[in-house]
Amino acid sequence: MSSPTIAIVNYQAGNLRSVQKALEKFGATAKISSNPKEIDGADGIVFPGQGANDSSMRALRERGLVEPIQRYIRRGKPFLGVCLGLQLLLEASDEGIEPGLGVMKGRTRRLPEGRKIPHMGWNQVRFSNSHRVLGQTTVGRHPVLDGLKSGSFFYFVHSYYADPEERALVIGTTTYGLDFCSAVGWDNVTAVQFHPEKSGRNGLKVYENFVKLVTVV
Amino acid sequence: MLAKRIIPCLDVKEGRVVKGIRFVDHVDAGDPVSMAAFYDEEGADELVFYDITASSDNRNIMLDVVGRVAEQVFIPLTVGGGLRSVEDMLAMLQAGADKVSLNTAAVENPNLIKQGADQFGSQCIVLGLDAIRSPQNSTPRWEVKVRTGNGGGITTGLDAIEWAKQAVDLGVGEIVVNSIDADGTKKGYDLDLLRFLSETVTVPVVASGGAGNLDHLHEALELGRADAVLAASIFHFGTHRIPEAKKFLASKGIPIRP
Numbered sequence: 001m002s003s004p005t006i007a008i009v010n011y012q013a014g015n016l017r018s019v020q021k022a023l024e025k026f027g028a029t030a031k032i033s034s035n036p037k038e039i040d041g042a043d044g045i046v047f048p049g050q051g052a053n054d055s056s057m058r059a060l061r062e063r064g065l066v067e068p069i070q071r072y073i074r075r076g077k078p079f080l081g082v083c084l085g086l087q088l089l090l091e092a093s094d095e096g097i098e099p100g101l102g103v104m105k106g107r108t109r110r111l112p113e114g115r116k117i118p119h120m121g122w123n124q125v126r127f128s129n130s131h132r133v134l135g136q137t138t139v140g141r142h143p144v145l146d147g148l149k150s151g152s153f154f155y156f157v158h159s160y161y162a163d164p165e166e167r168a169l170v171i172g173t174t175t176y177g178l179d180f181c182s183a184v185g186w187d188n189v190t191a192v193q194f195h196p197e198k199s200g201r202n203g204l205k206v207y208e209n210f211v212k213l214v215t216v217v
Numbered sequence: 218m219l220a221k222r223i224i225p226c227l228d229v230k231e232g233r234v235v236k237g238i239r240f241v242d243h244v245d246a247g248d249p250v251s252m253a254a255f256y257d258e259e260g261a262d263e264l265v266f267y268d269i270t271a272s273s274d275n276r277n278i279m280l281d282v283v284g285r286v287a288e289q290v291f292i293p294l295t296v297g298g299g300l301r302s303v304e305d306m307l308a309m310l311q312a313g314a315d316k317v318s319l320n321t322a323a324v325e326n327p328n329l330i331k332q333g334a335d336q337f338g339s340q341c342i343v344l345g346l347d348a349i350r351s352p353q354n355s356t357p358r359w360e361v362k363v364r365t366g367n368g369g370g371i372t373t374g375l376d377a378i379e380w381a382k383q384a385v386d387l388g389v390g391e392i393v394v395n396s397i398d399a400d401g402t403k404k405g406y407d408l409d410l411l412r413f414l415s416e417t418v419t420v421p422v423v424a425s426g427g428a429g430n431l432d433h434l435h436e437a438l439e440l441g442r443a444d445a446v447l448a449a450s451i452f453h454f455g456t457h458r459i460p461e462a463k464k465f466l467a468s469k470g471i472p473i474r475p
Contacts, residue, residue, distance in 0.1 A: 017313045021288050051338035116421050116444060118340055118390055122220040122262055122474040153220060153474040155293060157340040157390075176219055198293045198315060200257065 003029045004214040007042035009069070009085075010034045011059040012051055018197040019048055019082070022204055026211040036068040044214035045072060047191075049084025050157075053108065054096035056084055066101065073103055073189055078214045080144070081191030086184065087162050089191055095160050104184065106164035112177045122153040125172040125182050125194065132168050132186035142171045142185040144209045152202045154194035156182075161193060220474040221438045222262035222445035223462055224423065225452050227252060229298075230269050232278040253286045253294075256452075259459040261292065262474060265318070265393070265447060268298035280312045287313025297345050303332050310337060318393060320345035321363040324373060324380070327387055334388025339420075344389040348377035348410055349397040357409050362397055370397070377410070378417055385418050392418060393447060395425040403429025403450070411441030423447050431457055431465045438471050 006028045008019050016032050023030035023046070030046075033039055047069065049056055060066050073079050081089055090100045093108035100108070111117055127150040131142040161180040164170065172183025172192065182193040190210070196203035228235050233247045246252065253264055266286075268279045276299055283296055296309050297318030306317045323330050323344060333342045348359040349372060359377035362370045381392055394414055396407035406427045415422045421444035424437040428448040437443045451457050463473045 015287070015310050015313055015315050017284070017287050017311070018291060018315075022291060050340060117419055118421070119219065120340070120391060120421050121222050121444065124218060156219075157293075159339075195293075197291055200292050204291055 003027055004043040004211065005029045005031065005041075006044045006046060006211070006214060007039045008032045008046045008048060009039060009065065011063055011065060012049070012056055016048060019046055019207075022197045022207040023211060025204065026208045028211045028214065034063050034065065036064050039065070040068055040072065042077075044078035044080070044210065045069075046210075047079065047081045047085035047088075049082065049088060051084065052095060053084070053087065053093040053100070053160075054098040056088060057096075057098035057100065060088075070101055070103065076188045078210065079189045079191075080210050081189075082197075083158060083193060083195060086191035086193050087160060089184070089189075090162055090164065093160065103189070104162075104164045104169060105166060106162070108160045109163050110160055111158075111180070115177045118157055118159045119176045120157045121155070122199075123156050123174050123176060123182075123194075124151045125154055125174050126150050127183075128171045128173075130168075131171050134187060137168060142183075142190065143213055144185060144190045144206060145171065145183070146205075146209050148202060148205055154182075154192075154196065154199040154202055156194045158193060162191075218472045220262070220472050221443075221466070222423075223260075223434070223459055223466075223473075224263045224265055224445055224447045225256045225261050225459070226265040226267065226425070226447045226449045227453075228267050228269050228449070229279065229282060231275050232282055235269070249282045250285045250289060253290045256459070257290045257292055260463060260474070261459055262445070263293040263295065264290070265295045265297065267318075268296065270299065280308055283309060283312040283314050295343055297343070302329070303336060306333050306337065306341075310341060316341050316343050316391070318343040318345045319389075320347065320365075323384065324361060324363050324375065327383065330384055330387040330389055334390070339388045339390035342389045342391075344381065344384045344392045346377060346381060346384075346392055346394045347397055348394060348407075350407070350410075357413065359410055365397065378413055381414055381418050385420055389420065391421045391423065393423040393425050395447075396427055399427030400425075402427055405429065405433040406437040406441055406443075406446075408436055408441045411437055411443050415442040415444075421445065429456075431462055434462060435466060435469050435471065438466070439469070 174182035196206040424443040
């Protein structure tokens with residue numbers, strides 16, 4: 001494959017340009033799109049997100065994107081969720097009443113009181129030494145985290161965190177008032193709470209790894 | 218551990234950085250893109266651009282600048298100056314800014330904060346707060362000053378801490394507090410103001426105005442309980458460099474991103 005096409009799902013206003021530029025840096029053709037057909041046909045998708053649970057789920061529904069994203073994931077195609085794009089994979093959220101995409105069991109919870117909220121800035125992510133492939137626990141770092149040291153700093157901005165029931169899906173953990181899940185990964189799905197497109201060199205490595213994954217699939 | 222942030226702040230006028238860096242030979246000190254790339258390389262945790270362009274006719278130049286910076290620099294970018302409507306904010310975010318900073322426009326129309334936060338999320342909306350100490354009070358009190366762009370400004374009578382609380386209720390996700398008294402003195406940040414504010418609001422507080430040396434950064438983070446420090450001249454004029462500042466802060470036990 002020469003240049004894989006990666007669709008960046010566009011369903012709410014925000015800065016998608018940085019995601020696009022990061023993917024292009026590693027040779028991908030990155031299209032910002034809210035067209036279900038275009039998303040369906042892409043070699044990989046990045047599912048970004050900022051803002052609130054309910055308005056985001058409604059925006060996805062209005063654009064007819066809920067089912068295409070769920071189907072895309074079921075088909076085993078490479079998927080990278082970012083920030084709210086991780087939280088929306090769960091079934092429900094403390095932040096609102098709209099159900100999430102339900103790709104993972106569990107819910108999105110509010111960060112505990114007692115510290116500044118949002119959790120904003122650079123924090124460390126401890127990586128898991130195993131990940132799940134086709135229901136089996138596989139020893140070794142998840143490929144999207146290749147070449148990165150456990151404990152590396154990434155840029156976070158969020159007030160809620162993902163709390164998946166299946167802990168084997170968690171590939172990254174961060175501490176802020178509590179230890180929370182800052183990355184999940186299994187089979188074709190990866191999602192991170194931090195913003196790789198804002199995390200300098202470490203973050204760019206995540207996009208480089210993702211483009212590689214898309215290219216080999 | 219969440220790191221304390223060091224944020225260089227660049228004033229941009231009609232597409233060029235003013236008060237440019239003196240010590241860097243290999244970058245065009247007036248070019249915002251080169252400067253942003255340089256600071257990224259140095260390990261800056263974020264960047265802030267203030268558009269001090271006087272004429273609104275030339276505002277589109279800033280959109281172009283932000284777009285070109287966002288193509289090359291992959292750290293958070295806040296843009297402030299002259300943003301007066303949701304459309305202005307949207308244009309800046311679409312150009313590649315991660316956060317927009319509201320100052321005078323928010324004082325004149327507080328609802329602008331709510332509109333911005335509703336549409337883009339609180340994490341995008343920064344309150345730029347210019348505060349001046351009221352000398353007549355025995356207990357410290359600060360007033361909000363607006364239109365401070367060209368050395369002047371209007372004191373509003375508004376209590377700075379109360380205004381900050383209101384702005385948080387309306388939806389700002391971060392506050393950059395600039396002490397008018399300390400700004401430009403190089404004698405250190407207004408630590409009372411920082412501590413008061415940081416203990417009152419639930420969102421991150423960024424210290425601005427007064428940094429003259431590395432001890433000042435340390436004081437703001439330790440005694441002032443700020444979450445981040447904004448600095449201009451100590452970095453621009455080459456008094457100190459960011460890796461040096463980070464090393465110093467780390468030696469004092471401040472959590473930083475190496």
